[in-house]
Amino acid sequence: MNTNLVNRLRKQIETLYQMDFYKKKLDGAGIKPSDIKTLEDFENIPFTTSPELLEELKQEPETCSLYSENVTRVNFSPSGKMLYPIYHTNNDLKFMHDVCARSLEAAGVKKGDICAVTFGYHLFVAGLFYQNQLEHYGAKVIPLGPGESERAVRLINDYQVTVLISNPTFSIKLAAQGIPGVRILFVGGEPFTSVEGYAEKVRQAFQKKITIIDSYSMAACLPIARSCRNETGLHIMDDFIYAEVIEPEFGRKVPYGEKGELVLTHLYKEASPLLRYRTGDLTVMENKPCRCGREFTLPKSVLGRTDEMLKIKGVKFWPSQVGTILREFPDVSNQYRVKVREIKGVDNLSLIIEGNENADAQIDALLKRLKQETLLTFNRISIVDSLETGPLVVDEREGRNF
Numbered sequence: 001m002n003t004n005l006v007n008r009l010r011k012q013i014e015t016l017y018q019m020d021f022y023k024k025k026l027d028g029a030g031i032k033p034s035d036i037k038t039l040e041d042f043e044n045i046p047f048t049t050s051p052e053l054l055e056e057l058k059q060e061p062e063t064c065s066l067y068s069e070n071v072t073r074v075n076f077s078p079s080g081k082m083l084y085p086i087y088h089t090n091n092d093l094k095f096m097h098d099v100c101a102r103s104l105e106a107a108g109v110k111k112g113d114i115c116a117v118t119f120g121y122h123l124f125v126a127g128l129f130y131q132n133q134l135e136h137y138g139a140k141v142i143p144l145g146p147g148e149s150e151r152a153v154r155l156i157n158d159y160q161v162t163v164l165i166s167n168p169t170f171s172i173k174l175a176a177q178g179i180p181g182v183r184i185l186f187v188g189g190e191p192f193t194s195v196e197g198y199a200e201k202v203r204q205a206f207q208k209k210i211t212i213i214d215s216y217s218m219a220a221c222l223p224i225a226r227s228c229r230n231e232t233g234l235h236i237m238d239d240f241i242y243a244e245v246i247e248p249e250f251g252r253k254v255p256y257g258e259k260g261e262l263v264l265t266h267l268y269k270e271a272s273p274l275l276r277y278r279t280g281d282l283t284v285m286e287n288k289p290c291r292c293g294r295e296f297t298l299p300k301s302v303l304g305r306t307d308e309m310l311k312i313k314g315v316k317f318w319p320s321q322v323g324t325i326l327r328e329f330p331d332v333s334n335q336y337r338v339k340v341r342e343i344k345g346v347d348n349l350s351l352i353i354e355g356n357e358n359a360d361a362q363i364d365a366l367l368k369r370l371k372q373e374t375l376l377t378f379n380r381i382s383i384v385d386s387l388e389t390g391p392l393v394v395d396e397r398e399g400r401n402f
């Protein structure tokens with residue numbers, strides 16, 4: 001059933017084996033490309049982690065084995081104070097645009113549509129990514145760039161723009177000034193489907209029926225998933241990447257529908273390819289064929305924002321997830337504080353919340369929900385009558401004050 005996929009993975013691994021970085025990894029695990037005959041064989045390949053990849057990418061192009069002579073574009077990904085290059089060859093770009101074209105069609109974009117992109121066109125790729133794929137698809141594209149909403153609204157209306165590409169906040173601002181011709185909205189740059197009620201808020205701002213397309217990508221892998229006009233969740237671009245969801249602590253694959261960390265492998269990429277790359281993003285993947293032909297779907301994109309992320313016990317944790325869970329418990333308020341300490345080299349996680357006299361009885365249920373949603377076991381929950389004003393997170397671990 002998975003023969004085509006396994007053959008493709010083996011071929012890609014043959015290519016990767018020519019790169020020192022991946023050759024070392026495969027040799028270290030005693031795996032030759034020809035050993036990959038089933039998906040189980042593939043799952044024996046060790047994961048690639050972000051620090052390993054950054055270590056390789058920070059080398060000059062002459063020594064970085066993920067670079068190739070055929071590279072025609074370099075995008076950058078910020079990590080701390082550093083900028084890391086992501087290389088693309090012409091074949092990589094062409095293939096990326098072909099895959100995107102398929103999803104633009106599924107989104108309902110027509111070749112004659114006039115599109116406006118309000119993302120930036122600088123180092124961090126978002127604007128150019130949309131500009132290129134829409135041009136390649138055969139749409140007409142105005143590179144508006146961010147900001148200056150009055151000018152944007154004027155151009156959108158004067159040129160009868162039908163497809164808008166924007167972050168949700170900016171799209172609400174534009175819609176409030178009246179852009180009645182817009183039929184399809186591509187959102188990105190902010191959490192969207194993962195925020196309860198956000199899609200409704202955007203729809204209300206437009207005061208009409210519009211198709212909203214949510215996307216999920218990262219600089220190292222572009223694109224990953226995008227919804228279609230049926231709005232059934234974000235479909236994994238499975239002709240571009242092979243996606244796995246694993247249980248973060250032990251690396252075992254989790255069944256469809258269960259939460260875990262997304263792991264990505266490029267199926268064709270020539271420069272800066274990923275092999276079983278741990279994204280650190282928590283998500284849920286479902287195997288649910290959609291009318292558009294895609295099969296694998298993330299119902300809610302990624303659960304949380306990376307810029308507020310903490311790494312606790314090796315697991316990525318978004319403190320705002322706690323607020324969402326607390327809303328399910330009537331006897332506690334939405335005021336809370338997360339404390340992280342290190343005790344004998346092990347992260348210790350506690351939660352202080354405001355609650356009434358019945359709240360104590362709900363602690364066990366709350367611990368269970370927190371474990372389900374964050375994959376972390378909280379060491380302690382304290383209920384107080386009134387929480388002192390202060391930060392959402394107190395991280396007392398060495399060198400990690402937020």
Ligand SMILES: [Zn+2]
Binds near residue numbers: 106229230293
């Ligand atoms: Zn679909």
